Amino acid sequence: MIRSFAAFFERLVHPYPEDPPPTPPKHFFAFLWTCSRGMRPWLVGMTLLTAVIGAFEALLFGMMGRMVDWLAGVAPGELWAREKWSLLGLVAILLFSPLVVAVQTAFKHQTLAGNFPMRLRWDFHRRMLGQSLAFYQDEFAGRVATKVMQTALAVREAWFTLGDILVFVTIYFVTMVAVVGAFDLRLVIPFGGWVVCYGVALWYFVPRLGKVSKAQADARSLMTGRITDAYTNITTVKLFSHAQREAGYVRSAMQEFMVTVHGQMRLVTGFEVVNHTLSMLLIGSTAGVALWLWMQGQATAGALAAATAMALRLNGISHWIMWEMAGLFEHVGTVQDGINTLSRSRTVVDQPNAPALRVAQGDIRFEQLRFAYGGKGNDEPLLDGFNLHIRAGEKIGLVGRSGAGKSTLVNLLLRFYDVQGGRILIDGQDISRVTQDSLRAQIGMVTQDTSLLHRSVRDNIVYGRPDASDAEVMAASRRAEAHGFIQSLSDASGRQGYEAHVGERGVKLSGGQRQRIAIARVMLKDAPILLLDEATSALDSEVEAAIQASLYKLMEGKTVVAIAHRLSTIAAMDRLVVLDQGRIVEEGDHRSLLARGGIYARLWAHQSGGFIGEEDEGSGDTLHVLPRTDDSEEEEEPRPAA
Structure with a gap:
């Protein structure tokens, strides 16, 4: 039952659309809106249900306050007769709210939480694959990959914060003020004062958190890019005995990242202190006003209980809001940092x-x-x-x-x-x-610097023609003088021969072996135009002489x-x-x-x-x-x- 319910909502969004992704705009909100393509109905559904949940929770506090008054002023035997419809309303709220929460959380966690960022990664990755060669000559591969991954998550979290959390808080606060005001309008004064002071605190701290978070996202991408660059070129690092130098190179990026972390945490500490102070003032002033009104006979015990309970609840929510707002601006910074890469126009386009x-x-x-x-x-x-x-x-x-x-x-x-x-x-x-x-x-091409994919030998050869049969793959390998050494290959996972994996960029193979696999790949492709850029430079004389005849036949x-x-x-x-x-x-x-x-x-x-x-x-x-x-x-x- 639960699995079928969840599966229904999971199937509402297809994370891998076939239509080409649009070029994202460079402005933040326009970028966010474009990224929501295909998700908007479910985002709206989640937001509306969140608003209902926020109103339910505030109304529940009001109903609890009314119950205190009933207990104080109504004889037990008369309670049902006098407050029947109020009690039925309370029961309806209690029974209906789980269904609302179930659908809301299904929209959020089944429909959106996984599908939304995966769809963005799919679109971002396809856009990056379409970038020109010049683009990748100016970028760290690890940096690009990091932006594809973390920007997708940041977009989702930004939408969740805007469409879920802020809506809940807004509706909850408005409903809460209405409920408290129904007891006595003077009880609204502490809440009004708190929201003004809290808004000033947000106005001061949140933009600063956003600014430092953007710097932090960029520093994180640089740090990840440098680390990845060292791993990608590990042979060169070891050849020149520069492990310590590379560690120092990455350490400088880590230090830049830590500067942003310290700046962020100082702001968070200040916000935490201010937020707690405001919460204590709210609880004290609300309880004080309600108690004074009760002593004057102008408010009931229920009003005192409801107003104080709401102030206590708002204390917890205010900490939540603080972290969510800080998180929102961190996500804003991450998205803005990603926009610079993901929205870059392609220079070579059809x-x-x-x-x-x-x-x-x-x-x-x-x-x-x-x-x-x-x-x-x-x-x-x-x-x-x-x-x-x-x-x-x-x-x-x-x-x-x-x-x-x-x-x-x-x-x-x-x-x-x-x-x-x-x-x-x-x-x-x-x-x-x-x-x-x-x-x-x-066009078929064999280059001097052969780079293989970190996949099986067969996968690398059929890259030239994915629909080729095993027999055709082996025939191309024999023509390229590669079949013999391929049969003797094995990897750490026990895969052998054509199923053995070659390592990143083919690092597990010698230069001559990589070159022969590349030649086999082009032979299998059999394109009408052939480009050879130092095609046999990595081969020894004996193997080169053997392959020359095959290449000459290939050129016919x-x-x-x-x-x-x-x-x-x-x-x-x-x-x-x-x-x-x-x-x-x-x-x-x-x-x-x-x-x-x-x-x-x-x-x-x-x-x-x-x-x-x-x-x-x-x-x-x-x-x-x-x-x-x-x-x-x-x-x-x-x-x-x-």
Whole structure:
């Protein structure tokens, strides 16, 4: 019975709506209102029932006062005859109030308490997933996660305080004053004086508590972000023996947080003392006025009992109000802090009703591109008037030192950033006018810095194609030379093989193992456009040689853009494009570029299978190289490209 009752109210709200979440406004009350989307009928129901409960409680004190008068002035045998309807009214209140409380608490705890913040987390998380790559380059991941979690709870508590607690207190106080005034209007004077003084105390303390609570929420997010950052990069911390330094770095954030805590607790202590003083004055003055009126014969014993009981009840409620108001402003501070992150506009967005990209051939054009990472017109552009045509099925290699613009072109093709001028076309379709999901679905990419999800090996591989069968997963793994080591994997929970979990960012695997899983993932995806950014740099020579053939087969029939500092891995491409400072300085195939005797030829002569190094300070267009560290010798003729 109870379980069915609770389940009915739990099902009133769906915590995971499918419709896309709106962009929350930046103003507090507008933000709060937008967050209540889908919850408003139940918030209103909870609020109205709370008002009824508040009125019931105050009326109950009045009825108790009347009973004292009946006992003093009515003979026992005449009580039912004279006060029958009053007694029946009291019984009705006592019987009806549990039902009201049951429905009110069901709205609050079954319908709203769990579903409301979970729905907000769902919406906030989807909004954060839609933020651009630049957004996450400027934020702690832990800080963003903290704001998603704690802002959702703060919004719920703010609504509960406004729609439940404050309504209860308001209705209770108004009803209480009416009941006391019905005995004698002069009994209202102490309550009126108390509410004025209490309001002044709230006016002084609560905004200050709100201000320090906002600072505290920001300090908490910073502290959590720094702690998470240390855990995320624990290998680097241990490698450089900087555990103590990281502890000190977090300690400074903890100290900033403690400053806000001390400020908050000082205000709370002052408020507590003032509140208790006002409560004692209320009880004393109410009892004194009621006793004086009784001595003058102008008030009954029932009025004395009811007024004093209400003053005592108000003493308890005033402490509750104080903490709830302090909590409200703490939640206000948390919400305001979260607004700065959660309401931030997305910089890379799909156009309304944007169609999906359809790739039949894979022809790519960069036309008159202008791009600066700052995103402003007055920033020095990395690309300015850049043009490049990659024909359908063509395989090109991008060559150039770090900062020449190779990765930038790849990021723009994936639309991780929007260009400030020009356009990028795939099969004649402007990528800024199609959906981002459809664009990236048509592109497979293997990067040098492979990051895996903290899930099973299988989950990581099928990320390229979630509907793939086990047979297809294993086939892709074999092609990527990964099946052998995957079978030997196990984790602390006893999971083995493809079900073994790889740890955060794949930390339980070697760099070469992570790279082979990433290659298997892209092989399974089998997209018509393939991007390779140092795809085999983490592999040893033997495994690299084995995978080269598989990658070469994977490239058949696809448009390929490859970046590599080891020129031998891209020398067999159809065309090589040499970049320097965002400009194309040379292009052609391997043989023609060697014959030209330019930058590429000098790189090839210097490398002997090495890597392109950084340009020395003050040098011209010469690109220096670092020798290889393995013992293999470079062949004169290039091998199949990766």
